[in-house]
Amino acid sequence: MLAKERNTTFKAEENPNIFRVENRDAVDFDEAAGTNNSAKKYYLTTAIPYMNGAPHAGHALEIVQADALARMQRFIGKEVVFQTGSDDHGMKNRNTAAKEGLEVREFIKKNAQLFLSLYKQLDISYTDFIHTSDEQKHYPGAQLMRKRLQDAGDIYKKSYTGLYCEGCEAMKLEKDLVDGHCPDHPGKQLQEIQEENYFFRLSKYKDQIKNLIESDEYRIEPEIRKNEILAFLEKAEDVSFSRQKNKMPWGIPVPGDDEHVMYVWCDALTNYITGQGFGRNDDWQKSWPADLHIVGKDILRFHAAFWPAMLLSAKLPLPKTLLAHGHLTLNGEKMSKSTGNVIDPSEVIEKYGRDAFVFNLLYDVSLNADGDFxxxxxxxxxxxxxxxxxxxxxxxxxxxxxxxxxxxxxxxxxxxxxxxxxxxxxxxxxxxxxxxxxxxxxxxxxxxxxxxxxxxxxxxxxxxxxxxxxxxxxxxxxxxxxxxxxxxxxxxxxxxxxxxxxxxxxxxxxxxxxxxxxxxxxxxxxxxxxxxxxxxxxxxxxxxxxxxxxxxxxxxx
Known part of the structure; x- marks a missing residue:
């Protein structure tokens, strides 16, 4: 497997409203699918951050941890595919763009460049970068995933009323709240939503997922997160899988229904295979299943419950391991763009250098616990x-x-x-x-x-x-x-x-x-x-x- 010189740039499309990141550090596998030596292959991914603002040190933590693991795997002789990207759709990105007076694609492009610049400063050795707004690279796979779920009888429509957190891009139950607010975004007002949407039958797969996690066939690390998701699966309910287009127009269209766009899960989570070719060609079979997903503990249930349920429904292999790392705090408090408790990693790197910043994060912060910066x-x-x-x-x-x-x-x-x-x-x-x-x-x-x-x-x-x-x-x-x-x-x-x-x-x-x-x-x-x-x-x-x-x-x- 040969890696070409990496030079990440934005490529202009014929349609000026479409942009794409090209990563010329692309991985060149053997042409025939399945010929890659599975004992040497190692595919890891990060979560894809929302493009609603500039990156802070909390974002840097995950990409630094992932990069170190990717480099360590290469160090011992593995052939590494390392994918990251950006989560472009959703109400949060659209509303923030409107506040700044920008068209949403221009807003996403501006913020994506900030992340790419930080990754360059950090010398991040990713091989693939996926944008969920890429209509050629991502849309076909996301829509194919939804078709597979629908063909399995796991998509249905119903009306409902619920509380929506724009910060999480997720519905919240009363039992999830602290003093009436989302615990991860206490400064954001929850929105009461009443609408008819498509739902996915998560409840159908909860027992199967529970067995896979308990047996470590789908390994969840650390142990505290494994226990947390097992408790969640006991009472897991079906999840909303679309939003009405007149309320959230910025998203992937639901095939066959012009009134709906895909909700986060079938869009964002599917990036882990669309970035490798799912929906376009068979190349994804050379790297999938992923050896490791690295995500923050606050999005554990989406990756440890929703994502495996989708894969089971679509009759696709599950990733091998999910590592849910802790949060990075700043002077004892969680870093968050919404609360303003952030520090610009670019400024720190510019003053002290890349190695000082990376070494400090990796030496001080265990992948299994929170750490303070x-x-x-x-x-x-x-x-x-x-x-x-x-x-x-x-x-x-x-x-x-x-x-x-x-x-x-x-x-x-x-x-x-x-x-x-x-x-x-x-x-x-x-x-x-x-x-x-x-x-x-x-x-x-x-x-x-x-x-x-x-x-x-x-x-x-x-x-x-x-x-x-x-x-x-x-x-x-x-x-x-x-x-x-x-x-x-x-x-x-x-x-x-x-x-x-x-x-x-x-x-x-x-x-x-x-x-x-x-x-x-x-x-x-x-x-x-x-x-x-x-x-x-x-x-x-x-x-x-x-x-x-x-x-x-x-x-x-």
Missing amino acids: SVSRLENVYNSMLIGAWGNLVNRVISLCKKYGIEKGIAHSSIQKEWESLTQNQDFETFFETIEKKYLQNFDLQGYLQERYKYVQAANELITKEEPWKKYKDEATREQAIQTLEFLLYVVKNLSILSAPILTQGFDKMKNILGYEEMAQIDTSRDLDPELVGKALKTREFSVKLEPEILYQRIEN
Whole structure:
């Protein structure tokens, strides 16, 4: 599977009201469907955010987590399809566009560009970007999905009255409310709706879904979210599947009924397969079912109940795993555009750099729990860990080796024993070989970074203890100093490689700093030769062409 150079741009269509994002980092599978090696294939998706405003750090959290997992999978040799996109339809987007005095497509295009710009800043390695307003790429699959549900006898029409939350784009039951308001959008007034719509028979599939989740055939992580959705399924009711066009004209038309447009579920949720070709060709079969959906915990029921029910009705395979991550708070409160409690991630990245922002999110926030963001905490992590520990180690080792004319890294057996005592007898090769089982299967990026940081600390202990700058001055201990520095070059080389999926900008710098040819070929933004990383880590003697430079710059306030 070959990945082409990514250059995301808007492409003008003949109809000026239609726009599309083209991603030329497209995945080139074998032409025949089903020939992709399922053991190596890994397809993951993010939720698609509403385009009703600029992205905040809460949006950045999910795309950063997904990108790190995608890069880690490539790092261990998987062929990755990584899809994200934008949720363009619905009352919330239409009403916000009207408030800004913009035609809705222009409004969506403007905000989509803000998300794409942020993803570029974050060096996000997605392979596919899907817009739900793309009439060529998305509409055919969404309409085909609805036809399958209708053919299964699972779509029917009825009149109803209910409370609608524009923030969630969902109907709310009284039991879902807190003090009469949606708990996720307490500042928005609920709308009472009375109309005749199409409904989907969710209740028909609730027991089957419950069994699939309980058996982990459809795996829900973390456990608390699994228990939450099982409780919801006990009393799950049928769900509204359309809106009247005279009340919400901005949506995908319901085939055969000019008075209705599709409601969120058959539109937005179907993006996970329409982005891969469903409704247009058979290419979707090469990547589907998804190995992982990554979504926020606030949209758990849509992905853990509505979506699998739709797939069962349409006789399509279910995704393998759903990871419902926690929320990112700002100074202890949930980030939300509607409440104004947000921080612009672009400004943070511009000041501190991409790696500082990404590392802070992944090191501080478990994928299984909520986390809090603050600039002061980012500064502390950046200064103490990326600059003080890792950057300082690189600077000391590279500067000394350059000064003394050392041009090889060597894992000397005479120093290995001392190194093992500092690292509790775990070598780099073993660490690499356990990545999938120990960290990726449990989505423990935090644990991966913590373990790598222990190696950084061990290397700093070693250089401080051995003091090679002193020993080099004495003829009797000069060879010992050289061997220590050669060993530390080996350590820095391997720590650099292990940083590749997370600290992407720093890793690119390390390629130039070390001048080690094997390392220069590693690029986790695209699929890798499965032997490449392991071979580079296992190399115990290698030549370097050192070019010292500061890895991470300290920020002056």
